[in-house]
Amino acid sequence: MTTNPLLVAPTPSKDQAVPKPSRWSRLKSSIQFLVALAGTAAFLIYLLVDPFEPPAQPVERVAPPEEIVSIVGPGRIRVVPGSPFDQKIEVVPVRQEVISDAVLTVTGRVVASLRPGHEQEEDYWQFDSVETLTAFTDWQKAQADIAFLETQLEQAKQWAAAPDSAAGIGPASGETCRGGD
Numbered sequence: 001m002t003t004n005p006l007l008v009a010p011t012p013s014k015d016q017a018v019p020k021p022s023r024w025s026r027l028k029s030s031i032q033f034l035v036a037l038a039g040t041a042a043f044l045i046y047l048l049v050d051p052f053e054p055p056a057q058p059v060e061r062v063a064p065p066e067e068i069v070s071i072v073g074p075g076r077i078r079v080v081p082g083s084p085f086d087q088k089i090e091v092v093p094v095r096q097e098v099i100s101d102a103v104l105t106v107t108g109r110v111v112a113s114l115r116p117g118h119e120q121e122e123d124y125w126q127f128d129s130v131e132t133l134t135a136f137t138d139w140q141k142a143q144a145d146i147a148f149l150e151t152q153l154e155q156a157k158q159w160a161a162a163p164d165s166a167a168g169i170g171p172a173s174g175e176t177c178r179g180g181d
Contacts, residue, residue, distance in 0.1 A: 112136075 068083045079086045112127045127133040 066080065068080050068085050070078050072078045079089070110128065111132060112125050115124050115126050117123050125136060127136065
């Protein structure tokens with residue numbers, strides 16, 4: 001590895017003496033240090049004695065305005081007489097009335113509508129989305145499955161209640177059912 005001679009500082013040999021700074025350069029460095037120290041101390045004293053405070057101005061305390069409307073008790077309020085709000089409101093007795101108008105108006109979309117069937121066909125539902133139609137047909141299929149399985153259950157109960165010996169099969173007759181015979 002080679003070194004660049006410009007980057008390496010020359011080291012004095014033991015025989016060479018390091019030159020001493022002159023009196024004038026030492027005096028100049030000392031004066032410069034003392035001036036910097038005095039400036040720093042002066043700035044510190046200034047900050048401690050006179051911190052950055054805004055000039056003292058008399059502060060006028062304004063009393064909060066009186067509340068025009070206040071709550072007196074449950075279901076009761078008090079309005080200051082002669083206030084602008086008191087002049088705008090009108091006191092009337094409260095009475096109960098029965099109304100027959102619609103209480104709530106709902107707007108939206110039609111999700112399904114029942115359409116009349118053609119000639120002999122039953123009426124049918126028309127849905128606004130495929131997902132709703134699929135859910136409806138799944139529900140209809142589930143109802144049909146329930147009806148079919150209830151019929152099967154009744155037939156199984158009737159077969160179990162019938163005397164096996166009369167049919168000539170089953171455990172009472174001693175025969176067993178084998179697949180493929």
